[in-house]
Amino acid sequence: MLMVENIDLYYGASHALRGVSLQAAKGRVTCVLGRNGVGKTSLMRAIMGQQAVRSGVVQWEGADITTLPAYERARAGIGFVPQGREIFARLTVRENLETGFAPLKRAERTIPAEIYELFPVLADMHSRRGGDLSGGQQQQLAIARALVTRPRLLILDEPTEGIQPSIIKDIGRVIRLLAENKIKAFGEMAIVLVEQYFDFAKELADDYAVMDRGEVILAGATAQMVEADVRKHLTV
Ligand SMILES: Nc1ncnc2c1ncn2[C@@H]1O[C@H](COP(=O)(O)OP(=O)(O)OP(=O)(O)O)[C@@H](O)[C@H]1O
Structure with a gap:
């Protein structure tokens, strides 16, 4: 379980996160929605440890x-799939994929065969340079690289941004398989998905959780979500 409790984050004098709380349980997909610039990426960076918080607590698996x-x-x-993918061209x-070995013990430094089953295009393109891949293929590679680290919490920051619909569908299918613990190489996973594309998120x-101006303003189970209330905070 991931528990973010009441965090505040600043960039200099600019107050980017204001008392933000978020929970993400294993076996579930937790979607963080909101317009550009409301603090979604800042929240992910706080969870990843790439940006220090001024106050509040981030708890993972009880620690x-x-x-x-x-x-x-x-x-x-x-594990983190950054916005913009950050593939080494x-x-x-x-x-x-091997850059995902960094946090692993020596004996664990292998690429699970399941990764190529989830993303067959990566097997076909194995020896090609990252920079030669299309945007959608790079996004699949970024997800695969995060999976190489064997994450128990997988954070995806806007994986559908600039990607063609057929690949968005593939990525959605993979996220569902991972959340439902259907892939043998990986254990139970909590998934946090940052999205602006409402239909994919839903x-x-x-x-x-919906963010606006540095705060979480709506949160709950999707089954109880009032779509109109959420959409109000997504469209300009
Ligand atoms: N490194 C930084 N230094 C200063 N301000 C920043 C920095 N990164 C983000 N900000 C500001 O913090 C606020 C939140 O940005 P953040 O990137 O977290 O939003 P976001 O919801 O992820 O937006 P997007 O969808 O565009 O990624 C914005 O006002 C942004 O300009």
């Missing part, structure tokens, strides 16, 4: 990780 450096959070099973697909999310 307080608020001040743990990012590499130790990766070792604690937190000059490394091959295989080498990009289809996948078990739980949701």
Whole structure:
């Protein structure tokens, strides 16, 4: 279980997160929704340890990780698919996947065969450079690279941004399979999905949180979500 409790985050004098709380349980997809610039990425960076919080607590699997450096959070099973993918353009697909070995013990440094079953295109493109892949293929590679770390919490920051519909569908299918613990190589996972694309979020999310101006203003189970209330905070 991930528990973010009442965190505040600043960039200099700018107050980017204001008393934000969020929970994400294993076996469930938790969607964080909101317009551009409301603080979604800042919240993910706070969970990952890439940005320090001024106050509040981040708890993962019962331990307080608020001040743990990012590499130790990766070792604690937190995997991240960053916005914009951040694929290494000059490394091959295989080498990009191997960068996911960093938090693993030596004996665990393998690429699970299931990764190529989830994303067959990566097997076909194995020796190609990251920079030669399409945006959608790079997004699949970014998800695969996070999976190589064997995460128990998988954070995806806007994985559908700029991606064609057929690949969005594939990515959605993979997220569902992972959440339902259907892939042998991986254990039970909590998934946090940042999205602006409401329909994709609604289809996948078990739980949701809507952010506006640095705060979580609505949250709950998707089954009880009032769509009109959420949409009000998504469209300009
Ligand atoms: N490194 C930074 N330094 C200063 N201000 C920042 C920094 N990163 C983000 N901000 C500001 O913090 C606020 C929240 O940004 P954040 O990227 O978390 O929002 P977001 O909801 O993820 O938006 P997007 O959908 O565009 O990624 C914005 O006003 C942004 O300009």
